[in-house]
Amino acid sequence: MLARNLSKVTCGGVVLLFASLPMQGQTQQTRKAKLDAAINAEWQYELRTYPEMATYVGDTRYNDRLSDYSPEAYAREERHAEHALQLFKALDVTGLSEQEQLNKALMVRQLSEEVEEARFKDWEMPVNQMNGVHLDYAALASQMPFRTVKDYENYLARLQQLPRAFDQVTADMRLGMRDGLMPPKYLLEKVAAEAQEIAQKKGVESPFAAPVVKFPAGISATEQARLKGAIVKAVEEDAAPAYAKFAAFVRTEYAPHGRTEYGVWSLPDGAARYRFDVRQMTTTELAPDEIHRMGLAQVTEIEAQMVALARSQGYSDLKSFNEHIRKDPALYGKSGAQVLGLYQHYVDQMSGKLPQLFGRLPKNKLEVVPMDAFRAPDAVPADYSPGAGNRPGRVNVNEYDPTHRLLLNVEAIAYHEGIPGHHLQFSIAQEIPGLPPFRRFGNYNAYSEGWAFYAERLGKEVGFYQDPYSEYGRLENEMWRSVRLVVDTGVHYDHWSRAQMIQFFRDHTAMDEQNIETEVDRYIAWPGQALAYKLGQMKILELRERARQQLGARFDLRSFHDAVLAQGPLPLDVLEKTIDQWIAEQKAAGGATR
Known part of the structure; x- marks a missing residue:
């Protein structure tokens, strides 16, 4: 203090x-x-x-x-x-x-x-099945350095503070109950299960024990024994009891009071809250009903492309092709290791193509690793953890229940989460000289997620997606992000039910049920965030086409990409001004050489 x-x-x-x-x-x-x-x-x-x-x-x-x-x-x-x-x-x-x-x-x-x-006092409802201290702190071991004795002592000090942190968050949640600021009940039941699972992990199985499984060679055996004993004690006496106490509170006292409506419209100042969420996440002034209509138009446009591919595979319509996909076991995962290997393969093959697309490449390394098991059941197929300093960036692959996971969009997600998507964008931003840290490490969802979604198309432009099912997976991702515009605004603005959201996914995608339900629950828990992907991608595509038309033969894709990434994350309106200025500079340079 x-x-x-x-x-x-x-x-x-x-x-x-x-x-x-x-x-x-x-x-x-x-x-x-x-x-x-x-x-x-x-x-x-x-x-x-x-x-x-x-x-x-x-x-x-x-x-x-x-x-x-x-x-x-x-x-x-x-x-x-x-x-x-x-x-x-x-x-x-x-x-x-x-x-x-x-x-x-x-x-x-x-x-x-x-x-x-x-x-809006969002701190009074600080947890859901995707975010919160119960998940953040279980991942501490993967975020902190463990090179010196001091590093381990820092970690020990944090473990010993977990009871205080959870007590404070619990008190905040009680204020939320008082003020009517509550997440949906069924999502809170997932939170209780997540926290309890972490609490009951013993010994080296606990995510908190990971740093003492193997020590750096530079730490003496005596210090290793001391640190291991102290950290295991802190796990048993501080971390695990704090998680168990929190899980019991959520399960018995908090979740029963969770809201029964799914949309944030049902919260105090719900309409204003959602308008703020939309503006913050998209960095636009678009109204929810306008975004909803945009989503419906995008669904129709992408559906036509999907129908054409389905017919090329011998199916008369999208419904029959999607039904085939859902029922064909060959299109599902066989094991977690197989799924992990596919992500690694696609990251590796894209690495060799990057010089065709970018003049500037990041120095930071990228790893493809299994997702933390404690969050996998309620998580997306894969996500990205940015690197910093000596810590590489990581594509975290969800290995949970692989035989019920379709593999169609693994290739597209690998490009999205890894390269040329999140890893390239975040790493380049951190390495821009002269940029203040608040910009190098900043994040505007519409920019970062819009770029990563745009990056999925770049795989096609360099000759990938050779398998028609993988290409269909890419189109599924396009549909997936367009559906988000419809269902996010549907639930939070138009009062849709969870069942309506799920049915809209079923009607327009071949996504497996596990993924559909995880996605729907994510949008309910995180209002507006899912809108960022499609709106950001559409803006980058719009700017690229504008540059191509205005520059003609002088348009260079590598230079355009470098310009988009040159100033770190930006709101979409600022990005547009930046690219317009870049176009003007390219025109002037071209005219001067004639």
């Missing part, structure tokens, strides 16, 4: 200092220094306040701490955002570079959203 309070005082001091300086007569150098100092102060505040985020970005200074989840902490953070917003609004950036002016604009945008979001 001392460090937390000091960080607040430091940032507050910066606010007061900058606010007290006269704006008139400032030199350009002074204005730049003030902007840079404010950006750095805000970044340092974020690292101190959210030590897990510091770990995530490779800063190890706070690896012995966990976040403060108390209501008082959230109130302080809200006040800080309000003060910081006024600071950045007041900064004069006249005469500074375009990038420096963009830094200010993005920081003001980020802080404005934080201030606006505070009214």
Whole structure:
């Protein structure tokens, strides 16, 4: 708490200092220094306040701490955002570079959203089957470094703080019950099961024991024995009991009060809450009903492509082809190892094609690994964990119940989660020189997920998807993301039931039932996020076509991709301005050479 309070005082001091300086007569150098100092102060505040985020970005200074989840902490953070917003609004950036002016604009945008979001008190309903401390902390061992004795001692300190963290989150959830801020009951029952499964893992089977299974050679045998004993004790006396207590609370006290309606429309300020979610996740001003209509149009367009492929395989319509797919055991996984191997194969084959598509490639490595077993039953087929520092990026492959998983879209998902999708985009952003950390490590869902979805098509452009079923899987992914526009707005805006969402998937895809239900539950738990994929992809495709038409023979795909990735994650409206400027620069350069 001392460090937390000091960080607040430091940032507050910066606010007061900058606010007290006269704006008139400032030199350009002074204005730049003030902007840079404010950006750095805000970044340092974020690292101190959210030590897990510091770990995530490779800063190890706070690896012995966990976040403060108390209501008082959230109130302080809200006040800080309000003060910081006024600071950045007041900064004069006249005469500074375009990038420096963009830094200010993005920081003001980020802080404005934080201030606006505070009214909804999302911290009072902090867990669901996909997100929450019960899953985040079980993954600590895969996020932290374990090279030195100090690394292990940091980890031990965090394990010992888990009871405090879970008690605080539990208290927040009780406030949510009081205020009517509750996730759906059936999803909370999944949370209880997830936490209980982690709690009952003993010895080396516990995800928390992973770091003591094997130590680095540089740590002596004596220290290994000491650290292993202390960490196993902390697992048994701190981590496991905290999880068991939390699981019991969710199961017996919390879940029974979960809401029975699926959409966020049923929450206090539900309509405003969803409008905010849509704007934040898509970085657009599109209304939910407009997005719903866009989704229906996309479904119709992609369905025509799928019908053509189905007919090429001897089926008269999509329904009969989808039925064949659902019933053909040859199209399902055989084992977790087989599924993992397929992802590795597709990542490997794409690696050799990257120079055809990009002028700049990332330095950070990529691994294909099994997904943590404790989250796999309710998780997507695969996802991505960004690397940082010496930690490689990871494609996490879901090996759960492989014989009920269709393999059609494995190739497309490998390109999405790995390369040239998430791994390439996140890694390049982190490696851009001169970009402030809040932008290098930032994330706008519409940009990042839109890019990864766009990347699936690049596999076709370099000659992949040779298997017609794999190509159908790619089209299924296109349909999948278009269906999301319909069902996300359907449940949260048009009051659809879960059964309606599932039926819409069945009517328009060949997805297996397990995947359909996991996806539907994800949209219910995470309003608006699923909209980002298709809307982001559509914007990138729109900008690419605009560049191609305006540049003609001078259009270079590699240069376009480099331009899209050159400034790290951006809101879609800012990305559009960036690419329009790039097009103008390409035109000017082309004209000058004639």
